[in-house]
Amino acid sequence: MVVRREAQIGMGDTYKNVAKGNARVGAQIGRLEGRAANHADGDTYSQSAGTRVVAALLDEIQVExxxxxSRDEIDEPTADAIRAEVDAAAECLPLDDEQQRGRFIIMMRRAKGLVEGLSTLTVKVVEAINAVRGIQ
Known part of the structure; x- marks a missing residue:
């Protein structure tokens, strides 16, 4: 996907998607820091490898x-609520069965609702959800 930035007089920056062919845009959001990956396109993991990937993503979410x-991009009560959802999701590890994976996804969807507007956190939460979906 190629995104071209365009400046407009009197308005903030806008972004125009100029993807061609069979390109898909899953999410088009603001500034991203760090890596962004899409595990929804068929990446699969064994249970143990998937659990390691998800645990690393949960650590990245906590760091972010x-x-x-610290940058005042989020208030303390919201940060506490996100932390609680991520901690509850971490309690599902290891992701041994469908019930644990389902519970994990529910917790992370709740966290995703709280991080809307924070692009880096949103991407990491979605990555974790997609990684769990890729566990076989």
Whole structure:
């Protein structure tokens, strides 16, 4: 996907999607820091490898949450609520069965609702959800 930035007089920056062919745009959001990956396109993991990937993503979410809080991008009550959902999701590890994976996804969807507007956190939460979906 190629996104071209255009400046307009009197308005903030806008972004025009100029993807061609069979390109898909899953989410088009603001500034991203760090890596962004899409596990929804068929990446699969064994249960143990998937659990390691998800655990690493949860750690990244916690780090980014602290970073966002230190920059005053998020208030303390919201940060606490996100932290609680991520901690509840972490309690589902290891992701041994469908019930644990389903519970994890519910917790992370709740977290996703709280991080809307924080692009880096949103991407990491979606990555974690997609990684769980890729566990076989």
């Amino acid at each position: 949450l602290r970073r966002a809080r």
